[in-house]
Amino acid sequence: MQLTPETATRNNQSEREPLKPDELKEWMSEQEGRDAGTLVEITGAAFDRAVGVLRKHNGDMQKAADSLLRAADGPDPAEQQREADLKGIKEHFGHLFTDNKAASDGAGPARSNIIDLTGDDDPPTDTRFRATTRSPDPAWQLVRTQASKTADEELHEAIQASYKEFADESDDVPPDEMGLREGNRPIVLRSDAPATAYAALVVQSLFHIPQVRQRCSQLRLHLVDGNKPKTYPDWAIWTLIEMFTALDLAEIAVFLDSDMIQAWDTEPLTQGVPVGVMSKRFLEKVINVVQDDLDMQQIERGTVxxxxxxxxxxxxxxxxxxxxxxxxxxxxxxVPIEISPDAPPNGNALVTRLSQTFNTYHDDGSSDHQLIIQPSEMVTFEISVNAPATAPAEREPLTYPKTIYMDEFLAVNLDLANETRAAQRQMQKEIDALVARKQSISRFEDQDTFEHLRGAIDYYENIAQCDSPVRQNSPERITTLQLMATKLKNTLAKLEDEVKVIDEKISSFQTELDEVSNNPELRCHPYDLRAVLVHTGLPGRKHIYSFVQDKGVWWRTVDYTVTEVSEDVVLSDPTGLHLGAGPYMLMYSRRQSEAEMSAPVNWPPLFASGVETNNMRFHEAERAKALALAGLEESRGLDGSGDAMDLS
Incomplete structure (x- = not known):
């Protein structure tokens, strides 16, 4: 529908019709002339000036009068600057604008108040839109209105949810979880108190190390007058072996414990002490007692x-x-390992940090080394996170391999290991220099240099040579533009060739580096990952968990829940990274064959028979529970209390 002026009349006042386009333009010109004359009388401005200002404000008399009166008092510096900027834009980028000379001179028609969707009266335009070849400027990046929550928002929500969960945390295990063990799923060892849950995870992790099960099962129990000991350390090691027996032979899903934790005099978690430190203290206590007993009973004799x-x-x-x-x-x-969130890429790799811990190279060419003379069957790494010097944009995570080779840290391999590290450092230095050279060629101020060059070539070839209303191209200018495009093409081709050569060199050096690092002479003592303990950085027993491997399958235990996970999840779990937490203990042991790991362990008969009896009682209780439930359902059906359909 078109809008018509209120002053328009027709012979028949009861029926109004829209003005025709020609009549409307004539009426608008007359109205504009009258309004401009009024402005001339009020402000004393020239008629053409009044018309231009009136059109600028879309016919608004009040705004036009204010503008003319301000201009009479003196030129507006801001307006002058805008006019100068507009002139410069039109001079340099005139090919992007329509021909609006007539409008700027005040000769064109005023903006119409008609809502016209046809565009029939619009002046022709020669503006062309092209796909840009320039890389985006980071300063002009847009944010989607429906974008997902930022990491900070998600972190804040996670912390708030965790505190609420911690406040509401219950020590009760749902009855559904206290059922039979499903297949080969590991048994959950759950501490009676949340403050000592970390110790239960340590014991459960130790149990899933084959050598620990094999050696501990050979220990003879300490008896006091033929009875169970009641004092430390005999009572502690008694409860440990009893627990290992239950974790191996029991058929329940969750084992609730208080005796073992009490026997080891376990310290509760305290505020300000990291869970990794507490776990280390507890593990040291277990190691010292068990190793002393192994030595005293001479179980590890000869070359073992x-x-x-x-x-x-x-x-x-x-x-x-x-x-x-x-x-x-x-x-x-x-072995303590320190990592830094602001470390360079791959700077927090376990082997890299271990090498830095055991080896120190000085500027004068000398070096100091801590070398292993006799390796153990098991090695544990305690991970601590240092505070970053500056807040990094992205925290560098700890990375650890499925298998670590201890050969380069053995005393017998000192010379070979030093030669290997020297070759590795030299090759890595070459790679770093090539990467820096490639970066200087292909990037500038976080922008893609090649994309900018392609955009400039496109401009000189396809845009700058076009005629514009403010400038006509001469043959000399076209020749100059073509010459510039050719020079830029040659430069781009040269740089692309150089980057290609750099990539080939990097690939060659990387291949050599891999060959040196995988020296067969330094891969004779493999240790496989057996357990990982992780802290999310938040309080509560639900925020510390373990990964353990059992019969080739990885399992994650969180409180009373056990879930099967892939090996990739174990090796790349990012949990806790942004809170300065994450993995705090890694347990490796010497590689064994499948036959060695799957061989049955002979636990003390006293404990094995006790577990067998408990299994029978548990199965009887489960059967009785099932019968009682079936009887209850049957009685509900007989007395009509069930969910029967009402046909009345």
């Missing part, structure tokens, strides 16, 4: 490696001459 303890020495290698022994030997069991 000790279960937990390895021996190491410290060597100083001068610039020239033979290595010097700083101290002969010492024993170790838990």
């Amino acid at each position: 490696s000790r279960l937990f303890y390895f021996t190491y020495c410290k060597i100083h290698s001068p610039v020239a001459g033979a290595p010097e022994t700083v101290f002969e030997s010492n024993t170790g069991h838990i």
Whole structure:
């Protein structure tokens, strides 16, 4: 529908018709002339000036009068600057504008108040839109209105939900979870108190290390007057072996414990002490007691490696001459590893950090090394996260392999390991230099240099050579533009060729680096990952969990829930990264064959028979429960209390 002026009249006042386009333009011109004359009388401005200002404000008399009166007092600096900017834009980018010379001179028609969707009266335009070849400027990035929540928002919500969960946390296990063990699913070892849940995870992880089960099953029980001991450490090791027996032979899904935790005099978690530190203290206590008992009973005789303890020495290698022994030997069991969230890419890889812990290279060419003399069957890494010097944009995670080879840390391989590391450092230096060179060629101020060059070539070839209302191209200018496009093409081709050569060199050096790192002489002592303990960074027993491997399958245990997971999840779980948490303990043990790991373990008969009796009682209780439930359902059906259909 078209809008008509209120002053328009027709012979028949009872029926109004829209003005025709020609009549409307004539009426608008007359009305504009009258309004402009009024402005001239009020402001004393020239008639053409009044018409231009009136059109600028879409016929608004009040705004036009205010503008003319301000102009009479003196030029507006802001308006002058805008006019200058517009002039510069039209001069340099005139080919993007329509021919609006007539409008700027005040000779064109005023903006119509008619809502016209046909565009019949619109002036022709020669504006062309092209697909840009330039990379986006980061400063002009758009945010989707329906974008997902930011990491900070998700983190805040997770923290709030965790605090609420922690406040409402119940120690009760749902009855449905207290059923029979499903297949080979590991049994949950659940501490009676939330503050000691970390210790239950440590014990459960130790149980899933084959060597720990095999050695502990050989220990003879300590009896006091033929009875169960009641004092530490005999009582502690008694409860540990009893628990291992239950985790192996029992048929229940969840095992609730208080005796073992009490026997080991387990410290509760306290505010300000990381869960990793508490877990290390508890594990050290278990290691010391069990290893002492293994040594006392001479279970590890001859060439058999000790279960937990390895021996190491410290060597100083001068610039020239033979290595010097700083101290002969010492024993170790838990290796501390520090990681930094602001580390460079791959800077928090376990092997990299382990090498930095055991080896120190000085600027004068000398070096110090802590070398393993006699390796142990099991090695545990305690992970601690240092505070970053500056808040990094992205935190570098800890990465750890499925298998770690201890050969490069053995004393017998000192020379070979040093030669290998020197070759690795040299190749990595070459790779880093090539990557930096490629970066300087292909990126500038976080922009793609090649995309900018392609955009410039496209401009000189397809846009700059077009005639515009403000400039006509001469043959000389076209020749200059073509020459510039050719030069840019040659530059682009040269840089692309150089980047291609750099990529080939990087690939070659990387292949050599992999060959050096995979030296068969340094891959004779493989240790496989057995367990990972993880902290989300939030409080509560539901925010510490374990990954353990059982019969080739990885399982995640969170409180009383056990879930099968893939190996990729175990090796790349990002949980806790943004809270300075994550994996806090890694347990590896020497590789064994499938036959060795699956061989049955002979637990003490006292404990094995007790577990068998408990299994029978549990099955009887489950059958009685099922019969009672069936009887209840049957009685409901007989007395009509069930969900029978009412046909009345």
